[in-house]
């Protein structure tokens with residue numbers, strides 16, 4: 001059974017006594033910085049000069065410094081720049097300015113697991129990884145709740161890295177929901193697998209194939225959109241509340257029977273073999289290598305795939321439909337349709 005942590009297991013005063021530098025102010029960075037600040041920590045944000053995030057952080061009343069200056073002031077440095085740039089920022093701006101004994105906090109284990117960042121022995125290295133998007137991490141905190149977190153310590157130089165990790169997890173609201181003890185290796189490999197095979201990659205491809213199958217058979221794209229994309233959220237909400245069993249309980253017997261007889265025809269055992277191959281590429285580092293090589297070359301493959309995805313007919317249909325209906329109100333003002 002996994003080891004679980006809640007608010008009572010953590011001491012907020014540990015993080016409240018530290019000077020925290022949050023590097024990056026994107027999805028996770030803004031949520032961590034604001035939640036830490038509202039929990040009583042002394043927070044500054046480190047950003048590149050000219051970054052579009054500077055104004056956003058200053059509008060929230062946060063002090064914004066260069067990465068180097070933020071790191072010089074801090075005894076806790078939180079690395080929430082994109083995974084593919086973290087090693088450059090670490091080598092050029094963090095490591096040369098890192099105070100002796102300062103702790104390093106990550107939101108995902110990628111750079112430690114694959115060896116792109118190798119901190120010196122004197123630093124605590126820990127991870128507090130919310131299991132949800134940053135905008136939800138902030139929204140839940142403001143509403144008095146939290147997004148569950150998984151917590152790991154890679155290097156315990158101070159002897160109390162766990163105390164700091166749990167204090168940090170509590171400060172961002174994660175222990176209101178609950179924390180699970182993990183390792184950098186487990187978090188990195190399962191996070192990459194989950195997003196590739198099921199949550200992002202698997203679900204996106206499943207929805208696109210469903211949409212293509214219906215529209216190629218002559219059904220209206222708007223109706224297909226509802227059946228294979230819009231309703232997915234309602235089904236997933238039921239799964240989160242009560243597992244696949246609750247989803248099956250809530251749908252009609254017709255839908256439940258169809259689930260049993262047709263689900264395994266669509267997602268057949270070959271899909272599981274494909275999943276194992278995807279997991280192997282994560283574990284042996286070849287996915288990380290391919291991602292970083294493409295990013296270092298200016299992301300040609302990434303950009304081409306993003307453009308191709310945005311051009312899929314389900315996106316055009318969805319954009320038009322969502323304009324016509326009032327029930328979808330985007331809560332995140334920094335996302336613009338078609339600009340992912």
Ligand code: NAD
Nearest residue numbers: 024025026027028029048053080081082107108132133134
């Ligand atoms: P993001 O792309 O939303 O934001 C990155 C931020 O870093 C931006 O403010 C950007 O301006 C800044 N930045 C970029 N280059 C920089 C540089 N050279 N120096 C300083 N700042 C720089 O990133 P994100 O999605 O929040 O991801 C951050 C980390 O959190 C990653 O490790 C990611 O895996 C992890 N994570 C993200 C989510 C999520 O919800 N997006 C969920 C769990 C974990």
Ligand code: MG
Nearest residue numbers: 131191194195
């Ligand atoms: Mg994840």
Ligand code: MG
Nearest residue numbers: 108191192195
């Ligand atoms: Mg991830």
Ligand code: MG
Nearest residue numbers: 226227231255
């Ligand atoms: Mg239906």
Ligand code: MG
Nearest residue numbers: 248249250251
């Ligand atoms: Mg039923």
